[in-house]
Amino acid sequence: MNQTDLVNACLKNDKVAQKQLFEAFYGKLAYIAQRYCKNNAQAEILTLNGFKHLFSILNQFKIHEGLTLEDFLKNEFIVYAVNYIKDIRSEYYVASTVKAVEHKSKTYDLFLDHQLIDFRNIKPEILLKSIQDLVPSQRLIFNLYVIDNYSLTQASELLDTSEQSIKSNLEKARFNLQKQIETTLKNSTNEQPV
DSSP states (O other), rough: OOHHHHHHHHHHHHHHHHHHHHHHHHHHHHHHHHHHSHHHHHHHHHHHHHHHHHHGGGGGGGGGGTHHHHHHHHHHHHHHHHHHHHOOOHHHHHHOOOOOOOOOOOOOOOOOSOOOGGGSSSSSHHHHHHHSSSSSHHHHHHIIIIIIOOOHHHHHHTTOOOOOHHHHHHHHHHHHHHOOOOOOOOHHHHHHHH
């Protein structure tokens, strides 16, 4: 069944076609949800609600000429994910306004050896966990700009904030992600048996 036939069947509430669409894209969209959410439980809720949303707007797919079904679903899901995280007002607002506290004891120096971490050599589960540990405002912009290739202008429009704020959160996200990965790597090497 080609894309158009699959979409048309889904629009006619064909349960077999809807199941086929769900199974074809569940893994890809669930991974996007994991990157945008703080944990797997929140990602699962986002994925299921996101699919409901996608089925409700599937009729708009025909409007986007030249766009594959996969690209349409991915783009719409990312917009839905951003709005979903922003709608969790208490988490988003509080995490975005928390100020860093200076610690008296220094446990490690992030750039001690003046080398940045090569993200291509990081295990995917460590990278995913480190992204999930970012505060929501940083997690959103990191995903949008770095992973999903949105421009700063597109990200600022989607997040309803200034480009300067986007740039600031992006730099904080990069620093915090680097720090989180370094901590995880140090802990994993300290735990390995001798």
